[in-house]
Amino acid sequence: MAYCKKQIWEETYRGIYPDTKIDQYQMEEQMAKRRAYLKQEEVFLYGVFEWQELIAYVSYGKARVPFDHDEYELGLLNIRKAYQKQGLGKRLFLFACERLWQKTDHFFVSCNRYNENARKFYEHVGGVCMQVDEWQQDRSKVQVKYHFEKNAVSKIECTPLTFK
Template sequence: MIRAAVLEDAAVIARIHVASWRETYRTIMPDPYLDQLSAENRESGWRKSLAEGPVFVALDQTNEIVGFANGGPSRENDATEGELYALYLLKSHQGQGTGKRLFDHVLEDLRRKDFQSCIVSVLADNPSRFFYERFGGRLVSGQPIERGGKQLIACTYRIVLVPSFNA
């Protein structure tokens, strides 16, 4: 099930965020960088995000949060462009259609706010970038970024948002 997160979810989202980063980036980012990530440090950032806009969480059958996604105005481009800021699901819950459902919730929220497109930044080394290609994402650029002393490439994908008929 997907629901909108509330402020009280901040600590759990921060914990899932760190756990999912460690699972996703273990072979991509240096171990010391991933090991020093702290859910406590990320919690305040999530409180801020939750106050600013919707964050969607995926729940398992016992109503535990196992993933999350959020979006909003693009941090880079003009006012007509939205951005998917984050989409993370614990490995144990991937491959069951849940990531797509979280993604759809964010895109629908952006459409409702009249954004005409959505960008997402994803590391070139992350196979999840092909998920965005699967759903119409077009690669528009790549920029070097550094994480824990390692040089990486961040790809930007753009997804055109077709207005939904029941908007």
């Protein structure tokens, strides 16, 4: 997963994050962070593979840091650039929503303020922008918080995603 994240940073965040942050990506450090993240209670991660290569992943569950009145979050939704705009993001999003709805009627997503494609996606699938962290000087840390309600997201249609 850390390797896939590195590829996604190269493809998506070059020009948004400082080049030094991408160039000095520490694989071991990122692997340790992912392991720690997954050890949290009620956090789930699913990956999509093509020919044994991880091309996308989604995580969801109890929020590390709750936002406003949302205790659950869609924590990660990352897709390699070559696989974007083909419905995979929508399918992964709905897959996570179906599981989150078993715990709550609302959740939040944080995404980078400067990742326009992600912001358009979350708005398209029913997210309501609740906060923009404009005060950060490091563009890799500026976040936008989107709030999702169960009745708003259920209008999305696509082929369901199944995992083995």
